[in-house]
Amino acid sequence: MFSRVWVFAAVCALLAATPLQAAEGPLVEVVQAKKTLVRDELVTFGSLRSDESVMIRPEIDGRLATLHFREGQAVEAGALLVSLDDAIARAEFAQARANLNLAEKNFERAQMLFKRGASNAQALDEASAQQQAARASLALAQARLDKTEILAPYSGVLGLRQVSAGDYLTAGQDIINLEVLDPLKVEFRIPQKAVSQVRLNQSVEITLDAFPDERFIGEIYAINPRLDVAGRSQDIRAHIDNDDRRLRPGQFVRVSVILAERPDALIIPEAAVMPIGDQLFVNLVVDGKVERREVTLGKRSNGAVEVREGLTGDETLISAGWQKVNPGMSVRTKAVEQGA
Structure with a gap:
């Protein structure tokens, strides 16, 4: 009886000294860094405007004899719009x-x-x-x-008329508006602290509620050299192609000014970053063991962060469970996708 108790106690002591989990190591989730396009953007809001917009008006008094257009019609430059008596x-x-x-x-x-x-x-x-x-x-x-004949000053799309045939018009009276819809202007403002980051021919992207899953590309063509005194902001104008006429003047848009692009930036989950004092580290798995490496981070977005320095892109990172490991420790790994 005594010998059996002694053997049981010895086995328990041995198991306590060398547990199975310690032999195999803790289980951690790992991911691979992804290479993707990362942009530095300046985000603001603006409005769409016609590239050209004019109100058709007579230069002399007279009775309106004939209207040669339909409301909403596209017309060419020089087309006859109105004939006065x-x-x-x-x-x-x-x-x-x-x-x-x-x-x-x-x-x-x-x-x-x-x-x-x-x-x-x-x-x-x-x-x-x-x-x-x-x-x-x-x-x-x-x-x-x-x-007595009023012609279209340029090609565009007519709006809604304000007069009827037979009306007596005075010089300068509104008849109908003419809009150039391709391209469109995007008017927006940037704060004075960002003035040095914006330049002519810089790319912009706009989004709007009417097309939530689309981004429209444009280019800055004019920058007001004078800042607004009240708001300390600078007026910017960009052109957006609109050959399909889906965008309309007056729409409110979200504008992203593309400051820089890095097409092969390394992206890792933000949860994989371990801060220690003023330094930032990630835990890697190399040959089944933990290795800690310092990194320099860049842009953060939607739970992910860009790694500027410290990784080459072929490393296996611990994304979850790094709190329970130390450098040199053996670990078991479970691979997951970023964002999972």
Whole structure:
């Protein structure tokens, strides 16, 4: 009986001294660093604007005779949009042309008489002046007649008209707006501390609620050299291609200014980083044992962090369970995917 008790006690002591878990090592989760594109971005908000926007207005008073467009229609530069009643303008043009014909004939007679000595130089000068005045009157009448037809200043899309055929229009009265929708302008502001980071031809990306899963690429083309005194911010404009016309002027957008891009940056789970004082470390598994290595981190996003220095990309990192291990300790590993 005594010998059996002694053997049982010896076995328990042996198991306590060399437990199975210690022999195999603790179980930890490990991941591989991923190489992916990382961007340094300046995020702000802005609005979309038409590349060109104009309100079509008459330059002279007159009755609106004909509308040559449909609301929302795309038009080409130089297309006839509006015709005003031109009866008076045509009559003035005809009168001016008749006056010019008479003035030219009078000038020819004055030249003939002057050559024969039957007239003096003063009469010739007066006839010449009358001829020039008649030409100017004809040009003025032609300009007034031309202004009875209103043309599109550039290609674009028309908005909603404010008048109807038969209305009497005054000079400067709103008729319809014309918008250039491709490209569009993006107007946004940046704080003064970021002024040195933004430059011409820099890439931007915009997102908006209407298309939550899409990013639209643009480029900065204008920077206001003067900062707003009240907000200490700088106005920026970029162009966004809009050949499919899905984007609309006036939409509120989220703007990301791309400051730098690193296409092969190393990304690891933020949970794998172990801070010790002012230093940051990760725990690696090399030949089944723990190895600790100092790292320098970069951008953080959505539970992941960029490693700038300290890793080459082929290491196996402990992402969970590093709190219970020390350098040189043997461990068991369970591989997981980043983000799992």
